[in-house]
Amino acid sequence: MRKPTKTISGVTPLAVVIKPRKCPHGTCLYCPTLAVPQSYTPKSPAIMCAMLLNYDPHKQTLARLKAFQAMKHPTDKIELIIMGGTFPAYPKNYQYNFIKACYDAFNGKISKTLEQAKKLNEKAEHRCVALCIETRPDFCSKKDIEKMLEFGCTRVELGVQAPDDKIYKKVCRGHTVRDVIEATRRLKNAGFKIGYHIMPGLPGSNFKKDIRMFRELFLNSDFKPDQLKIYPTQVIKGAELERLYERGKYKPYTKEQLIKLIIEFKQIVPRYCRIMRVMREIPPDFLVAGTIRIDLRKVIHDKMEVLGLKCNCIRCREIGFALLKKKEIxxxxxxxxxxxxxxxxxxxxxxxxxxxxxxxxxxxxxxxxxxxxxxxxxxxxxxxxxxxxxxxxxxxxxxxxxxxxxxxxxxxxxxxxxxxxxxxxxxxxxxxxxxxxxxxxxxxxxxxxx
Ligand code: SF4
Incomplete structure (x- = not known):
């Protein structure tokens, strides 16, 4: 089914999944390990499609292009999203060949080198106008950044979750707040757009602390991300957190608590930041505890409208949404x-x-x-x-x-x-x-x- 919001921001996002590989630091407490890319479940649509194609980047790109065309989405301006884990942690050759294969698919031609593929793409039918890579704050060295630039990357999503060293320790993140600060500075100085993933409700946090940390993201000049994905902590089958939950040592937020919390967040977020997503889509078979409502964002917007509250984030003010609502412009x-x-x-x-x-x-x-x-x-x-x-x-x-x-x-x-x-x-x-x-x-x- 065609989702009009998919291309509402002017560009068609196309996600390609990297092959499964264990994270070098170990496993975060809330992250499932399920023989698919770490942190994903085998029933997520993008993962199912990638599995069918053996995680082949060229085939995945062609399949996604075909699907978009069938749904009548434009495919001339694409944002390529590399998903499935910490891409810079993969072997160099894998990274290089993966990105080249995606450009080759856009170009409809196999180039000899990545440089050649990029050059061809400048005038190709399916142009890669943006490229997003997901990584961890401790995989953002100067060398990692140089490689991302070479790939044509323009946006980096950092798993920040909760900027607090005690929480990081508790959930086995394997990096520190200092890593977040340094990665953010290096990436901004290289010109990248930066998105943070944040996870309210982690073990060691609570309602007040989550609000304090959120405020800190925009008051402290060491952070100030351009974009956010808010992924409230959920208990997923196969994660260590499942055992804590079963022993009664952890409880995720209820739907009502989450709505209240995100309404608070939305009133803090500054005009220069875009809230890209609220809630992660976990297939019900894999969700042990946590809210299931993937339309939480809409519920929150409706509630804010009733309360006369406004979110100033970029997404909530974009012309595309006003056009969808048939507002007079x-x-x-x-x-x-x-x-x-x-x-x-x-x-x-x-x-x-x-x-x-x-x-x-x-x-x-x-x-x-x-x-x-x-x-x-x-x-x-x-x-x-x-x-x-x-x-x-x-x-x-x-x-x-x-x-x-x-x-x-x-x-x-x-x-x-x-x-x-x-x-x-x-x-x-x-x-x-x-x-x-x-x-x-x-x-x-x-x-x-x-
Ligand atoms: S870094 Fe991400 S993918 Fe790796 S274990 Fe932690 S949550 Fe999972």
Whole structure:
């Protein structure tokens, strides 16, 4: 069945699963070990499809493309999502061949090298406009980051769960808060967009502590993620937590507690952050305890509306959702700038909004500490995915909003007397930046300002 929300943000997300492998640090207390990629269950749809295809990345990519086409989703602008665990922990060759195979599938042609495959993809029918890799905070070294850049990665999802060393110890995470802080800084300085996975309700936490930790994520400049996935702790078959639960030593939040907690979170989250997901879809056969409602987000939104509360996160303000709700869209657009300190650098978040605070596009700029460059970490024009170059009445993409935001970035660079702008760009967007006068230099699109 076609889910219109799938492509509501302008790009079609395509997930490809890596083969199962044990995490190098051991196993986290809440993570199931079930002969599929760690932390997943054999009944998750993406995993079932990957298993059928023997985790072959080329076949998975082709199968997903075919499925999207059958559901009439556009497939010219793809965000490739590598899921299934800590990708940078896999052998180098595996990583390289995996990514190349995905590009080859998009290109409809097998290239000799990854570089060649990326080059071909710049003008391919299915362009990879963004690439997301999941990792742990202790697998974000300079070398890991260099490799991610080489792959054409633009977004990294970090398993942060709960920034507290005592909790980390209790749940056997195998890394520290310091690792989170350093990974966040390194990734931001390399230009990546960063999403945190967080898990309220872990052993060692409680309602008040979860709210305190959530607040800390945005008050403490060492964190400040661009995106969040909120995965409340669930007791899953095959996880160590199941034994604690059976012995009466652990209890997950009830549905009512979760609703209350996430409403609190939503009132804290700043305008520059996007809540990507609330709740993880665990097949009922594998859920021992924890809430089963995968439409929790909708329940929360409805409740917030009744209470007259508003979530300021990017997703809740995107034009795509307003169009879905058939709201009247006012076209009086203006720029709204937010400046904040993060990970020892300065962030400038600029959004295009209308009078009703509906967001049409955004740009995320960073000035890393002690540097004289402006980094563009994200440029996004929101709206349903449209064919490259195609215009749609009343829709935001390709109506010059991206150019407006880029002009603003260049104006800011001039104000700071910076001579160079760097953009982290999916390989499928390089052509767009070339038209704006940018050239490929290393892994970035670069422009020298006079
Ligand atoms: S790091 Fe992630 S995949 Fe690995 S054991 Fe922990 S939760 Fe599971």
């Amino acid at each position: 006012k076209k009086d657009l203006k720029l709204n700038k937010i400046e904040y300190k993060a990970s020892k650098g300065k962030e400038l978040f600029i959004e295009i909004i209308n009078k009703d605070d509906i967001i049409f596009g955004l740009i995320r700029l960073r000035i890393p500490d002690k540097s004289e460059i402006l980094l563009v970490r994200e440029l996004h024009v929101y709206g349903p995915a449209l064919k490259i170059g195609k215009r749609a009445r009343g829709k935001a993409q390709h109506t010059g909003l991206g150019k407006w935001l880029m002009d603003e970035a260049e104006k800011i660079a001039s104000e700071y007397s910076y001579k160079k702008i760097f953009i982290i760009s999916g390989v499928g967007v390089r052509e767009y930046y070339r038209k704006l006068g940018y050239k490929l230099e290393g892994h970035y699109m670069v422009k020298y300002l006079s």
